[in-house]
Amino acid sequence: MKQGALLxxxxxxxxxxxxxVYIGVYTWDALTNPFTLVNCYSATVEDVLEAxxxxxxEEQVLQGSGAVVEPLFQEGEKVSKGDAVVRLYNSSDAAARxxxxxxxxxxxxxxxxxLAATSTTSSNARxxxxxxxxxxxxxAATAAGDFxxxxxxxxxxxGLIYQRSAAYGEGGADQSELQTRLESINSQIASLTAQTGLxxxxxxxxxxxxxxxxxxxxxxxxxxxxxxxxxxAQLEEAMSQSPGSTADAVGKLIxxxxxxxxxxxxxxxxxxxxxGRSIEVRFSRDWSGEVDMTVERISAPVEGECAVVLSSSKxxxxxxxxxxxxxxxVLRSQEGLRVPAGAVRTxxxxxxxxxxxxxxxxxxxxxxxxxxxxxxxxxxxRDDYCVVSPVDSDTASDILRSGxxxxxxxxxxxxxxxxx
Numbered sequence: 577m578k579q580g581a582l583l584x585x586x587x588x589x590x591x592x593x594x595x596x597v598y599i600g601v602y603t604w605d606a607l608t609n610p611f612t613l614v615n616c617y618s619a620t621v622e623d624v625l626e627a628x629x630x631x632x633x634e635e636q637v638l639q640g641s642g643a644v645v646e647p648l649f650q651e652g653e654k655v656s657k658g659d660a661v662v663r664l665y666n667s668s669d670a671a672a673r674x675x676x677x678x679x680x681x682x683x684x685x686x687x688x689x690x691l692a693a694t695s696t697t698s699s700n701a702r703x704x705x706x707x708x709x710x711x712x713x714x715x716a717a718t719a720a721g722d723f724x725x726x727x728x729x730x731x732x733x734x735g736l737i738y739q740r741s742a743a744y745g746e747g748g749a750d751q752s753e754l755q756t757r758l759e760s761i762n763s764q765i766a767s768l769t770a771q772t773g774l775x776x777x778x779x780x781x782x783x784x785x786x787x788x789x790x791x792x793x794x795x796x797x798x799x800x801x802x803x804x805x806x807x808x809a810q811l812e813e814a815m816s817q818s819p820g821s822t823a824d825a826v827g828k829l830i831x832x833x834x835x836x837x838x839x840x841x842x843x844x845x846x847x848x849x850x851x852g853r854s855i856e857v858r859f860s861r862d863w864s865g866e867v868d869m870t871v872e873r874i875s876a877p878v879e880g881e882c883a884v885v886l887s888s889s890k891x892x893x894x895x896x897x898x899x900x901x902x903x904x905x906v907l908r909s910q911e912g913l914r915v916p917a918g919a920v921r922t923x924x925x926x927x928x929x930x931x932x933x934x935x936x937x938x939x940x941x942x943x944x945x946x947x948x949x950x951x952x953x954x955x956x957x958r959d960d961y962c963v964v965s966p967v968d969s970d971t972a973s974d975i976l977r978s979g980x981x982x983x984x985x986x987x988x989x990x991x992x993x994x995x996x
Contacts, residue, residue: 612984619914621956621963625905629839631898632803634832635795639824640664640779644671649787652893660778661787662826670775677768687758707736786830788896793819803838808881837886846874846882856906912955912963919982940983947993950976
C-alpha cells in the first residue's frame with residue numbers, strides 16, 4: 577500500500593473516531609443530565625366559536641335577456657346612478673363585433689395621439705419617461721399580485737410604444753400613412769357602430785351601489801330586514817333552501833354598505849355574546865379575512881337555540897360572492913408565552929416583606945449559570961405545553977420574557993442553583 581493512501585485511511589479513521597466519541601458523550605449527557613433547557617416564545621391564546629350561517633345584504637336583482645351577457649364593471653366595483661353595468665347581445669357574432677369595435681376605437685386613439693405628436697426632443701423625452709413609468713407600474717403590480725388593472729396597464733403600455741414608434745418614424749410610417757390608416761379605421765368604426773347598435777342593449781342602474789355578477793336566489797329570500805326578525809327555526813329553514821338563480825337575472829346591485837352574517841347558536845354559546853358589542857369574525861373558506869362585526873341581535877332562546885345576527889360595513893366589495901359560510905367567532909384573544917408543560921411548577925413561596933407563605937405557579941429559567949424562579953399565570957393548558965403570562969414584579973429579573981431558557985427539571989431544583 578502506498579504511503580499516501582495509508583495516511584488518508586488513518587486520517588479518516590481518526591475523524592470517524594472523534595465523531596463517534598462526540599455522539600457518545602452527547603448521548604450520555606442527554607441520558608444522565610436531569611435538566612433540559614427549552615426556549616420559551618410568544619404565542620396567542622384564542623377562545624373561539626365555530627358558526628355556520630348566511631350573509632344578507634340589500635340587493636337589487638338586475639334583469640335582461642340576451643344570448644351573450646357582458647358585465648361592464650368588475651365584481652365588487654362601485655357604480656353610480658345611471659351607469660350601464662351590463663351589455664346584452666343578440667348573438668355571439670354581435671358580441672364579437674363589439675369586441676372588434678372596441679379594439680378599433682383603441683387603435684384610433686393611438687393613431688390620433690401619434691399624428692399629434694412631433695419628433696421634437698421634448699416630445700420624445702416625455703414619451704420615453706411615460707413608457708418607463710408604465711413599465712415600472714406594470715412590474716410593481718405584477719410583483720404585488722395585484723391584477724385588477726392588468727389589462728388596462730398592458731394596453732396603456734402598448735399604446736405608448738405605438739405612439740413612440742410613430743413619433744420617431746420607425747417602421748417606415750409617416751404622417752400620410754398614419755392619416756390613411758386613421759381614415760380607414762374611422763370608416764370601419766362607423767359601420768360597426770351602426771350594426772352593433774341594433775344588436776345590443778344595456779342594463780342601467782337607477783341608484784348607486786356595488787355591482788355583482790352573481791345571483792343565487794337568496795336576494796329576496798334573505799333580506800336584512802327579515803333576518804333581523806327571524807326565529808332560530810326560521811333561519812335554519814331559510815339556510816337549508818337552494819332557491820337558484822332568478823330567470824333572466826344578469827347581475828345584481830348591492831344598495832347598502834352594511835352587510836349581515838346570521839347564524840344559529842346554542843343558548844349557552846349565545847350567552848357569551850353581548851348585543852351592541854364588537855366581535856372579531858374570521859373567514860377562511862371562500863374568502864380569507866378577519867372582520868370586526870357588531871352583534872346586532874340575539875333572539876330569545878327557542879328549544880335551547882338562538883338566532884344571532886352580526887353586521888359590518890367593511891370589506892363589502894371583497895365579500896360580494898359569499899353567501900353560506902362557516903366562520904370562527906373570536907371571543908377572546910390573549911398574548912402569552914409558550915413553555916413546556918413539564919417546566920411549570922407550583923411551589924410555596926414566602927413574601928420577604930410580609931412573611932406570608934403562599935403557593936405560586938412559575939417556571940425556573942436559566943439566568944447566567946443559575947436557576948431563577950419566575951412566577952407566571954396559566955392562560956391555556958394542553959397535554960405537552962402551556963401558554964402563560966408573566967406576573968408583574970418589582971424586580972425586572974423575576975419577569976419571564978420571550979427567548980428565556982426555561983428548565984425542565986427531573987431532579988431537585990431551587991433558586992440560585994448552578995446548572996451546568
